[in-house]
Amino acid sequence: MKPARGPSRRRADGRLRLAVLSRNKKLYSTRRLVEAAKQRGHAVKVLDTLRCQLVLARDAPRVFYRGAEVGRIDVVIPRIGASITGYGLSVVNQFDMMGVPTLNNSVPIARSRDKLRALQLLSRFGIDIPRTVMCRYREEVPLAVEQVGGLPCIMKLIQGTQGVGVLLASTMTEVEGMLDTLWHLGQEILIQELIAESRGKDVRALVIGDRVVAAMRRTAREGEFRSNIHRGGEGQAIELPPAYAEAAVKAARVIGLEVAGVDMLESKEGPKIMEVNSSPGFEGLEQVTGQDIAGLYVEHAVELARAHAAGWSKARLI
Structure with missing residues (x-):
């Protein structure tokens, strides 16, 4: 059986090739990651996650981007938006199958x-954690609210981000009305304790x-x-x-x-x-702390890539 291709060897000058998975290179966090990588002398490209074509054959996973096969990459930095989670996880997993280290792989992202x-x-x-209950039938709602400490309480979509799908309910009528609407739309909801x-x-x-x-x-x-x-x-x-x-x-x-x-x-x-x-955004953190968060992000990705390459090289010698 032919082994999957391993990570690329480091260039003699120490420069690495980084790829940032992001749908928009103009987004603050994506742009800052590119700037930080270039400032540290590394090559970096932004790959629109949805434009990555995944090719599978026996022991030969490959990724094509806009019609051309993606060249050697030393480390991938995923910036997977919630709206494309499914496809994004597949892309991250494909790079992992190819032996390319990823800064957060598909399982923990999921x-x-x-x-x-x-x-x-x-x-x-x-x-x-805040006390949390998941239920699916209307008659279970009063007990669920009691189990999280009573009203008011928080209700959350199981999948949501940036505050979307987070609701505050102050009465049982509000709780039941919100749940009925969201259940009808096929959404699963958590009822959660409000930390006053x-x-x-x-x-x-x-x-x-x-x-x-x-x-x-x-x-x-x-x-x-x-x-x-x-x-x-x-x-x-x-x-x-x-x-x-x-x-x-x-x-x-x-x-x-x-x-x-x-x-x-x-x-x-x-x-x-x-x-x-x-995939935490860090614009606010950089603004209020004055820290080069993007630089720390990139430096950790580089450390991961170098450790991975050293481990892979050692494995090849055994």
């Missing part, structure tokens, strides 16, 4: 996109490798309970207490992500993990 699956894993490994003391605020920590490299507290604009920057929230740079930093790193490890945006609520009991994002 885990992070399914909010229930992610919460199940976090709960299993002893990470504190953190209402309108949360903490975003960016984990790269085994440490938190930046963090900010996000505060919702007036009249809005969702604190996402994309929904008008404001960010303030903060130094995370050790308990919060440890929780963020552990959450990323449990999901299996090399890079993750971990969203936490500040409760009376300490950090409660809300969500682990596999």
Whole structure:
């Protein structure tokens, strides 16, 4: 059996070839990653995820882009939008099959996109989360609301991002009406505890490798309970207490992500993990912290590529 092709050998000058999977090269995070890679002397190209054609044959997975076979790549940085999760996971997995390291591979990305699956894993490994219930029948709703601490409560789509599909219900009529509508549309919904003391605020920590490299507290604009920057929230740079930093790193490890945006609520009991994002935007973090987040992102990708190449070369000698 012919082995799958391994990663390309490093150039003598140390330059690596990076690929960023992104639908739009003008997006802030994509543009910054390209700038950071070039500043460090690496070659980088942006591949529109949906334009990647996947070719499969016996022991010979290949990727074509706009009609031409993709050349040798040392590491892939996925920036997979929620709307193309399925195809994006297939593209990431194809590069993995070709022996190209990816900064977040397909399995943990899939885990992070399914909010229930992610919460199940976090709960299993002893990470504190808001109380959460999933049910499917109307007669079960009153008990579900009681199990999360009563009203008001939060309702979330299992798959959603940037605050989309997150609703606040203050009465049982609202809960039942929202559920009826969303169930009719074929959506699965989580009912979740509202952490009253953190209402309108949360903490975003960016984990790269085994440490938190930046963090900010996000505060919702007036009249809005969702604190996402994309929904008008404001960010303030903060130094995370050790308990919060440890929780963020552990959450990323449990999901299996090399890079993750971990969203936490500040409760009376300490950090409660809300969500682990596999393609975190970092425009807000760069603005409020003044840090070169894109550079840290690229440097970690380069470290991963070099470690992978060294391991593959060693395997070839055995």
